[in-house]
Amino acid sequence: MYDTHVLTDYDCRSIWEHGNKVGYAVNLTINYYRGLPLCCVDEITLEIDGEIVDPATIYVQHRGKEFQYLDILKDDFPTDFYWVFGEYLRVVVKKEGGIEQGQHKVKLTLGTRRSYTPTMVAICEKVLTFA
């Protein structure tokens, strides 16, 4: 559901600290017709220009909170952080040097677990311009 839209072009850019690039971010929207708690995210895999991003470097930012991606996959991750319908979920990759400004080929695999239908996996591939 919304498979071709889950990877948005909203605020794609490098992340900076003290004048240096320390990472980059993309914003996702959910592949479902309603919201789900973040504990229902089963997979966020990013591939940039053909290279898979190390999941240990991925962070998820949601309403002023930052979680390590690998932590949201754990069994005991809380159930009340809701990624609501249409809301941007900011996915940050921490990487010295960030990403080169300009166009990059991005492939996202987003898996979410549902309560009453089979788990759905959206694969979305786009050329995005990073600021």
Added chain:
Amino acid sequence: MKTNHDIKLGVSLYSYQDNYYFHKYDLEGCLAAAAGAGAEGIEIFPDAMIPEWPYISDAFVDKFTGMLERYGLKCVCVDHFSDTRMWKNKNLSNDDLYERGVMYIKAAAKLGAPAVRLLHEEHIGVFDKSSPMSRDYHLTNVEIVERLLPVAAEYNVMMALECHAPSTISDPCHEPYLEAAERLGLPFVGLQADFSSYEYCITSADVGMYTRQGANPEILNLIRNSQREAYFSGKIFDFEHIREKIERIGLNEVDKKLLKNDFIYGINESKSFENLYKTLKEYASRLVYIHGKFYDIDEDGQVDNMDYPKIFKALVDGGYKGYICSEFEGNRRMNDAGWVNEIEYVRKHQVLMRKCLGYE
């Protein structure tokens, strides 16, 4: 336009989901669209359109009730979900599902809604183990609903059991819920019809979507036209009558997969619509809520795969009192081909429903 009728019309805000998802209309915009279409009530998915869900602050309630007052609307239903698989390593227990049920009932009460649409175990009937929809966990079942009844009574919130296709309101699988309410003397669970139970053919929205997925439109249209022909000539559709014709056309891999799906060829199969409308009339006065489901509207302003005039006649004659909310599900069948004008679809749907109630 208000109908001044025992049957009131509303809109499930789900109908505007693409507008909301793509940030064209926020919650207030959706309420304005529903009011502009002439609706008196709205239904809301809290986990779609309440940003702070699963909490609801007083500030949100104040804003929400203020907007309802501004647009002359009532919140008539809140959608309950059974997120059994919320945890990664275990399913929610019955105790957990009960707690979640309490949460939704309290949310409805806080938002001023008289009902929750309850996602119960048998909402699309009982699965046999071979069904592709079969699962190894359960949703909110009769045991949990029995425990929820005193809570629903305390908060004065009706639990509406959505009877969705392929199930119907008279499917015996919904009966134990009503029996529990009667046994306990707590009339806070009731049947909710969903017009999907009255589809006489596959919708043109599905023909389009499956064609874009690689199915042969000749086959899909042959099925659709045969289902229509059977319905309008008062006959029962039998897929076996067209199986040979379809096989002569030749099936590709997508067609083969689709034809395993009951939702395609099973529609209208072995159904006597005369009996369905008769049963709807018999049950009408006991129904507590209705989803006016639709996927597409034809050039005559009719829903392209359900007989709204006959459905409404059964409901009016049977004495239904309550809301019918537009539930547009064409968006997710058509939006792969481009923008779907949900606001226009809902407007036309409200016009059709008003006409069915005798208003021009």
